[in-house]
Amino acid sequence: MRIEDLILAELKQRKPMKLRAEGMAAQALAQDYLSVREGALVAAHDMADLALAFIEVECEREAALGLLGDLKQRAPALLIAAREHRPLVFNDFLAFGMQRLAEADDGHLLYLFDLHTYKPAPDWLNAKYWAHPELWKP
Numbered sequence: 001m002r003i004e005d006l007i008l009a010e011l012k013q014r015k016p017m018k019l020r021a022e023g024m025a026a027q028a029l030a031q032d033y034l035s036v037r038e039g040a041l042v043a044a045h046d047m048a049d050l051a052l053a054f055i056e057v058e059c060e061r062e063a064a065l066g067l068l069g070d071l072k073q074r075a076p077a078l079l080i081a082a083r084e085h086r087p088l089v090f091n092d093f094l095a096f097g098m099q100r101l102a103e104a105d106d107g108h109l110l111y112l113f114d115l116h117t118y119k120p121a122p123d124w125l126n127a128k129y130w131a132h133p134e135l136w137k138p
Contacts, residue, residue: 007029011029063089068080
């Protein structure tokens with residue numbers, strides 16, 4: 001399966017209303033998605049529901065890490081397409097809390113970061129186990 005098909009399938013499943021696309025390939029895919037679904041392509045400085053980017057082979061490692069950091073600040077979910085070891089490795093994506101979703105036939109890998117499912121709250125972190133300040137004596 002092509003990387004474009006994998007990304008479009010993920011977009012259809014997530015249904016973002018505000019989408020940020022970084023780069024020419026990502027913007028073309030975003031336009032394809034938005035032509036069949038109501039939504040908006042947001043500017044680089046605006047917040048989005050989901051950010052989409054291709055990490056290009058020619059990109060420097062520091063620039064790619066900077067792009068991931070910027071996208072993570074502007075959207076609670078990221079879809080990133082990249083080739084393995086060019087310029088980032090799996091551990092770089094893991095450091096951003098991303099998980100590998102799929103591998104396309106052309107060698108691209110699809111990574112996802114979703115703030116809502118990144119770290120589920122542990123069972124002990126609820127009001128049932130909290131301290132009761134009224135029981136403490138000064």
